[in-house]
Amino acid sequence: MTTSLPVLPFADIGRDDVHSAGGKGASLGELLRAGIRVPDGFVVTTAAFQQVALHLTVRAEPIAERVKALDPDDPGALAAETALIRAAVESAPLPPSVVEAITAHYERLCAEAGRRDLPVAVRSSATSEDSAEASFAGLQDTYLWVSGGGSVVEHVRRCWASLYSVESVTYRRRRGIPETDLAMAVVVQQMVGARSSGVMFTRSPLTGDRSVIAIDAGWGLGSAVVGGDVTPDSFVVSKVTGEIVRRTVSTKTRWHQPDPSGHGIVETDVPAQLRDVPALGDEEIAELVAIGRRVEAHYGCPQDIEWAVSRTAPPGENVFLLQSRPETVWAKKDAARTAPAAAPAARAFDHVFTVLGKRSPGS
Amino acid sequence: MSQPAGERSFPLPSQIADVPGAEGWEALYPYFTRFQPEDDQRFWFYNSMHFPEVVPAFDGITSEIPYTAIGANTARLFAFPTTMGIEYRILNGRVYITANPVLDEAKQAERLAHFQERAGYYYANWDRLYEGWQQRIEALIAEIEAVEVPQLDELDDLEVVTGSRGYATNHLVRENFHRCIDLYSKMWHHHTEFLMLGYGAYVVFFGFCRQAFPEIGDQAVARMVAGMDVTMYRPDDELKKLAALAVELDLADLFVEGNEPAKVLSAVGERGDAGERWLAALEEAKDPWFNVSVGDGFYHHHLSWADDLTVPFAALPRYVEQIRAGEDLTRPTERLAAERERIAEEYRALLGGDDERAAFDQMLGLCRQVFPYIESHKFYCEHWFTTRFFQKIRAFGRLLADRGVLAEAEDVFHLRHVEAEDALVDVMLAWASGGTELGARHWQPIVAERKRIVEALAGWSPPPALGPVPEALNDPAVQMLWGVTDETVQTWLGGDELEENVVRGYAAAPGVVEGTARVLSNVNEIGQIREGEILVCPVTAPSWGPVFGKIAAAVSDIGGTMSHAAIVAREYGMPAVVGTGQATARIKTGDRLHVDGDRGIVTILG
Numbered sequence: 002m003t004t005s006l007p008v009l010p011f012a013d014i015g016r017d018d019v020h021s022a023g024g025k026g027a028s029l030g031e032l033l034r035a036g037i038r039v040p041d042g043f044v045v046t047t048a049a050f051q052q053v054a055l056h057l058t059v060r061a062e063p064i065a066e067r068v069k070a071l072d073p074d075d076p077g078a079l080a081a082e083t084a085l086i087r088a089a090v091e092s093a094p095l096p097p098s099v100v101e102a103i104t105a106h107y108e109r110l111c112a113e114a115g116r117r118d119l120p121v122a123v124r125s126s127a128t129s130e131d132s133a134e135a136s137f138a139g140l141q142d143t144y145l146w147v148s149g150g151g152s153v154v155e156h157v158r159r160c161w162a163s164l165y166s167v168e169s170v171t172y173r174r175r176r177g178i179p180e181t182d183l184a185m186a187v188v189v190q191q192m193v194g195a196r197s198s199g200v201m202f203t204r205s206p207l208t209g210d211r212s213v214i215a216i217d218a219g220w221g222l223g224s225a226v227v228g229g230d231v232t233p234d235s236f237v238v239s240k241v242t243g244e245i246v247r248r249t250v251s252t253k254t255r256w257h258q259p260d261p262s263g264h265g266i267v268e269t270d271v272p273a274q275l276r277d278v279p280a281l282g283d284e285e286i287a288e289l290v291a292i293g294r295r296v297e298a299h300y301g302c303p304q305d306i307e308w309a310v311s312r313t314a315p316p317g318e319n320v321f322l323l324q325s326r327p328e329t330v331w332a333k334k335d336a337a338r339t340a341p342a343a344a345p346a347a348r349a350f351d352h353v354f355t356v357l358g359k360r361s362p363g364s
Numbered sequence: 365m366s367q368p369a370g371e372r373s374f375p376l377p378s379q380i381a382d383v384p385g386a387e388g389w390e391a392l393y394p395y396f397t398r399f400q401p402e403d404d405q406r407f408w409f410y411n412s413m414h415f416p417e418v419v420p421a422f423d424g425i426t427s428e429i430p431y432t433a434i435g436a437n438t439a440r441l442f443a444f445p446t447t448m449g450i451e452y453r454i455l456n457g458r459v460y461i462t463a464n465p466v467l468d469e470a471k472q473a474e475r476l477a478h479f480q481e482r483a484g485y486y487y488a489n490w491d492r493l494y495e496g497w498q499q500r501i502e503a504l505i506a507e508i509e510a511v512e513v514p515q516l517d518e519l520d521d522l523e524v525v526t527g528s529r530g531y532a533t534n535h536l537v538r539e540n541f542h543r544c545i546d547l548y549s550k551m552w553h554h555h556t557e558f559l560m561l562g563y564g565a566y567v568v569f570f571g572f573c574r575q576a577f578p579e580i581g582d583q584a585v586a587r588m589v590a591g592m593d594v595t596m597y598r599p600d601d602e603l604k605k606l607a608a609l610a611v612e613l614d615l616a617d618l619f620v621e622g623n624e625p626a627k628v629l630s631a632v633g634e635r636g637d638a639g640e641r642w643l644a645a646l647e648e649a650k651d652p653w654f655n656v657s658v659g660d661g662f663y664h665h666h667l668s669w670a671d672d673l674t675v676p677f678a679a680l681p682r683y684v685e686q687i688r689a690g691e692d693l694t695r696p697t698e699r700l701a702a703e704r705e706r707i708a709e710e711y712r713a714l715l716g717g718d719d720e721r722a723a724f725d726q727m728l729g730l731c732r733q734v735f736p737y738i739e740s741h742k743f744y745c746e747h748w749f750t751t752r753f754f755q756k757i758r759a760f761g762r763l764l765a766d767r768g769v770l771a772e773a774e775d776v777f778h779l780r781h782v783e784a785e786d787a788l789v790d791v792m793l794a795w796a797s798g799g800t801e802l803g804a805r806h807w808q809p810i811v812a813e814r815k816r817i818v819e820a821l822a823g824w825s826p827p828p829a830l831g832p833v834p835e836a837l838n839d840p841a842v843q844m845l846w847g848v849t850d851e852t853v854q855t856w857l858g859g860d861e862l863e864e865n866v867v868r869g870y871a872a873a874p875g876v877v878e879g880t881a882r883v884l885s886n887v888n889e890i891g892q893i894r895e896g897e898i899l900v901c902p903v904t905a906p907s908w909g910p911v912f913g914k915i916a917a918a919v920s921d922i923g924g925t926m927s928h929a930a931i932v933a934r935e936y937g938m939p940a941v942v943g944t945g946q947a948t949a950r951i952k953t954g955d956r957l958h959v960d961g962d963r964g965i966v967t968i969l970g
Contacts, residue, residue: 208578211714237579241710244874245962246581338716342576345722349730350487352723353561356568358445358476 007049008102010109011042011190021046023126023186028325035299037292039322041113042190043106044126045157049099050185054161059089065180068165073174076167083165090162095154103157103189104150110191118148119191120259122323123156125163126186141169141185145224145266146192146259153189160187193321194259197280198223198309199233201289202328203240203297209331211303213246214238214293218280220271221256223307223323230255230268234280238290245286250279285310288320296325303328372857374829376404383456385820392421392814394428394780397454407834408453408460409848410826413922414662416902417885418457418821421814422757422777422784425548426662427452427459433552438560439464442486443478450842457821460830463842486561487730494558494737501554501744505652508547508752511540513759516767516795534792537763541788544756545781551753555745562734567843569727576715576724583873583934588708589731592697595740599656599669602649603676604693607683609645613638619684625673652748658890660903661746664758664777668751675911678891682913760788767791769803770811778814779807822885828856828921828945846922847943856945867951869919869944871964872930877939878969879916881955883948898959900951912936917959919947919966933961941966 004021014022014030022030026044033039057064064086071079111119125141142163144156163169164185173180199218204211217233219226226233231254237247253271260267281289289308296304307323346352377399383389390398419427435449448464466472486493514536524532566589573585610616615638618631632639650670658675659666669676686693708728715721761776769787770776776784787803794801833853842848847870855868882897884890890911893899898917912918918933918940933940939961941947947966951957956969 205579210577210579212577212711213579239581239584240714241707242581242584242587244581244583246579246584246871248960248962335716341717341719341723342715343572343723344719345726348484348488349726350484350565352568352572352727352730353483353487353564354476354480356571357564358472358479 004046005048006102007046007052007096007099008106009044009046010106011039011044014044020184021048021186023047023188024326025124025126025324026186026188029188029190031299032296032322032325035295037296037299037322038318038320040191040193041110042121042188043110045099045103045187045189047184047186049102050161050187052096052099053093054090054183057089057093059085064089064165065183068170068174068180071170071174073171079167079170083167083170086165087162090165091155091158095158100154103154107150107153107189110189114191118263120146120148120263121153122188122190122192123147123153123160124188124190125160126188127164127184141166145222146264148263152264157187157189161185190323192259193309193323194312195222195309196220196312196319197285198307198323199226199280201293201306201308202303203293203306204303204328204331205237206330209334212240214240214290216281216286216289219253219256220275220280221258222266223257223309224266225255225257225268227307230257236281236286238286240290240294243287243290245283248279250277252276253280281310284316285320288317292320292322296322300325300327302332305329373832374407374856375827377408377453377455377460377830378404380455380827380830383821383824386456386817386824388813389457389817389821392457392780392817393419393424393454394782397424397427397452399453399455399460403453404831406462407829407831407853408462409829409846410922411452411459411461411846412826412828412902413846414660414903415459416921417663418818419454419459420664420777420818421780423663424454425545425781427454429549429552430555431461433549434556434559436553437556442482442560443475444483444560444564445472445476445479455830456824456826457818458824458826460826463837465834483561483564486558487565490733497554497557497737498744501551501741501749504547504551504554505744505749505752508544508551508749508756511543511547511756512536513756513763514540516763516791532796534795537788537792538785541760541785544753544760548749548753551745551749555741558734558737559741562738563843565727565730565734566738569731572724572727573711576720577711580711581874582871583930584707584711586930586934587704588711588728589735590704591732591735591739592701592704593736595743597695598743599653599676600679601695602653603679604683604687606642606645606649607680607693608687609642610680610684611687613642615639615642616684616688619677619681621678621681623677623681625677628677629673655748655751656743657747657751660742661750664754664774668747670751671755675890679911679913757784760784764788764791764803767794767801769801769807771808775807775811778811778818783807825949829853833857852943852945855943865968865970867919867941867944867947867966867968869941869947869964869966870930871960871962872942873918873933873938873940873961875917875937875939875961876959877916878956878958881919881951881953881957882915883951883953885948898957900947900953900957902948912938917957917961918942919944919951919957919959921945921947921949 009022011030011033014027015034016027016031018030019027022044029039029042054064059067067082067086071082073079107121110121111117122143122145124143127141142160144159147153147156164183197218197220199216202215205213205215216236216238217226218236219231219233225231232251233253234251235247235249236245238245253276255268256271257266257268293304293306296306304325305328306325309321309323311319311321346355378401415427431450431452438444439448446466448466450461450463452459452461466475514533516534520532569589570585573580610619615632615635618628629643632642654670654676655668657666657668683693712721712724715724757776758773761770761773764770764776764787765773769790779787787807790801790803793799837843837849837853879896879898881900882893883900884892885902893911893914895914896916898919899911899915900919902921912932913936915938917938920942922943922945930940930942939959941959941961941964944966951968958967958969
């Protein structure tokens with residue numbers, strides 16, 4: 002589905018809306034529709050981006066043309082040109098309809114949360130006609146703890162501009178991804194005041210085992226775990242029995258917290274008395290596992306999930322999903338696999354002969 | 365952390381020092397149980413699972429005969445390709461064992477051909493053969509029950525003459541004693557008849573699950589296999605029924621913690637019809653279900669419930685209380701069965717394709733077919749038969765005491781079985797000749813000396829293993845029953861490098877608890893356990909079932925995830941860490957423990 006609306010609330014988005022909402026935005030809408038607890042928010046659509054970027058010129062030349070002309074192996078030129086383009090995207094006048102739509106939806110979020118200047122995350126949700134959204138992962142910016150309508154608009158523009166970072170442009174030029182099909186949606190989502198957060202794979206990232214869910218958890222905001230600033234606690238839970246088959250509680254020295262100024266985040270030391278305490282209780286682990294299984298079943302394939310446990314929400318309602326995407330590493334290995342791990346034998350006990358009759362290790 | 369296997373060694377048998385006050389302990393056991401100089405080259409581990417205590421002289425038979433039987437089945441009857449039997453040695457009264465691997469490839473191939481033919485016959489006809497086994501073992505039990513311990517009166521019975529039997533009763537002293545030993549030997553051959561084949565099937569299924577689901581928990585595999593209607597639970601179920609009957613008959617007030625069985629019984633007897641009905645139900649439950657040892661049936665002094673009602677009567681007050689509170693104590697077999705199917709079905713669904721699913725179905729099906737034997741043979745062999753066996757030997761001890769050879773009946777257990785036979789011949793001769801037994805002067809000082817030695821040896825802490833780290837541990841029984849794998853050996857090796865307050869073992873049953881330790885080195889101390897304590901013991905025998913209702917967690921020195929303790933702990937939903945190698949040596953009663961059954965870690969908090 003395509004839309005000309007500059008902004009869509011999560012509730013109006015589903016998995017078919019990747020074109021207008023980007024992969025992340027479509028996934029969040031889809032999760033919300035599936036009844037998963039996701040912090041509410043909205044997506045500034047690709048239509049809004051195109052409305053701005055398509056008309057944008059630098060030195061009277063459309064920016065798409067200027068990017069196309071860039072040589073990915075000329076870092077000096079790339080740096081100079083992308084700086085120009087980013088500045089242009091960040092400062093170009095916006096159509097009032099876009100600004101109004103963003104601020105109106107932000108105000109709606111504030112009203113629903115019963116809070117003025119509600120802190121939100123502003124994340125890029127890139128899309129392209131001919132490439133998987135996953136291939137853009139990590140190239141564009143994410144801003145946490147943004148508050149106030151004006152600031153949200155400003156950070157949406159920074160997200161757009163990050164599509165013209167040196168890394169993004171180099172990536173596209175190297176892969177020959179056409180600039181004309183380029184679009185970016187931006188997700189604006191209520192921040193969860195996270196007591197703990199982390200990631201969850203609905204199969205083992207170590208062995209690919211599909212019967213377990215692996216959870217990494219740290220204190221505070223998820224950026225500390227995702228960014229690798231902390232060695233998280235690690236829990237491996239059987240999908241089938243619910244048993245925690247491995248539990249490693251790490252010493253968690255650093256955490257990310259909202260900046261006391263109300264804007265952005267700060268990284269500080271974890272108080273000594275919390276460092277060696279598990280960042281998740283067993284009930285929260287069970288809740289995460291239940292959510293992970295639902296999401297996996299909903300999409301029909303193993304998922305790579307970001308989550309947070311709210312500091313303020315009551316137990317039972319405090320676990321939130323921030324993002325879910327298909328796991329790709331083991332999926333590729335599965336696809337490449339040819340021989341089954343075992344095949345049926347003529348008689349069941351022939352398996353015993355095969356295994357007990359094999360050469361002893363060390364001989 | 366750890367050096368590679370092969371470069372490190374446990375203490376060598378020849379390096380183990382004598383225990384002060386226990387000099388001459390070797391005389392308690394046959395010459396072939398002693399460590400030889402060349403045994404220093406081999407890996408041995410302490411079988412504290414079956415022999416958690418010093419072995420008295422007579423009880424040496426519980427190594428001698430089982431290992432002649434298990435080895436015969438593994439090595440000579442079924443010809444397992446990569447393993448022969450288990451050898452054992454006794455050191456300072458403790459039993460060390462090792463499995464003899466077959467390392468020569470040509471030999472392995474030759475044995476595999478025989479194994480396929482022989483094991484294949486058993487697997488292919490399993491149900492029919494197992495049914496035959498049950499008949500054979502019940503016949504053996506009937507035979508041992510029927511063995512008479514002769515009474516030697518002034519004159520033999522007239523019927524011996526009028527029936528022209530042709531031999532006097534003193535002849536039967538030796539014949540019937542022999543009969544007990546022979547039946548015990550035969551029982552052990554039958555005990556191990558299906559055992560290794562059963563473990564073989566399980567090892568194969570377990571290995572497949574590990575390959576398909578590299579991070580699957582041991583207990584998840586066990587739960588797909590475990591049977592629902594396990595004979596070993598029956599004694600405890602009978603106790604629960606007796607508790608329910610006590611409530612129904614309004615006798616509940618008589619079952620109070622700490623009351624002695626004799627007092628309870630006499631109080632019940634005074635309650636008229638209701639009391640009589642309960643006592644009748646007790647008698648009915650006792651045979652065969654109270655023929656269950658408080659240990660694993662490897663020591664004469666691990667009395668059965670039938671011999672000593674202390675253990676069952678210690679459990680009754682709690683069951684009575686639970687039934688009065690309206691709790692349903694029956695095992696939820698339907699729910700467990702449904703759960704077993706669900707777990708198997710979900711793992712099955714996660715497999716990569718139809719071929720894998722078909723293989724999974726075959727392996728699981730075979731496991732479930734062989735498991736009733738694995739789970740139930742214990743009751744028939746270690747408990748029912750063995751209870752009867754020790755009762756008979758005790759009766760021969762009574763004969764020896766009555767004839768003045770021994771000071772008391774129990775002293776017979778301080779003689780090796782061949783020595784006991786000597787003492788009985790002394791009686792046979794004296795009775796026949798009208799002379800006097802000469803054994804009092806000979807045996808009584810020996811018994812006194814051996815009692816002293818056993819006591820001195822009890823204070824010794826045996827190392828978990830001896831000798832060099834082995835290249836391969838590929839015996840199915842060693843892996844599945846004792847839980848001794850390359851991993852365990854590394855854990856034992858690393859023992860001295862770990863933090864002082866941490867004991868590591870196998871995660872046998874999930875959950876995390878904190879509590880106070882109760883260290884029991886001997887099951888006869890079982891009465892000391894208090895509600896909510898953490899049991900720390902060399903090995904948790906299955907017949908401790910009732911105690912599992914009381915404790916918060918179980919920690920043992922030895923055992924694998926399929927050892928019965930682990931199964932019972934999972935059944936009771938309590939954390940268990942088994943196969944630690946050294947929990948009883950490092951933990952003291954009263955220590956505060958943090959038991960992590962998910963990870964297999966016990967932390968001593970102080």
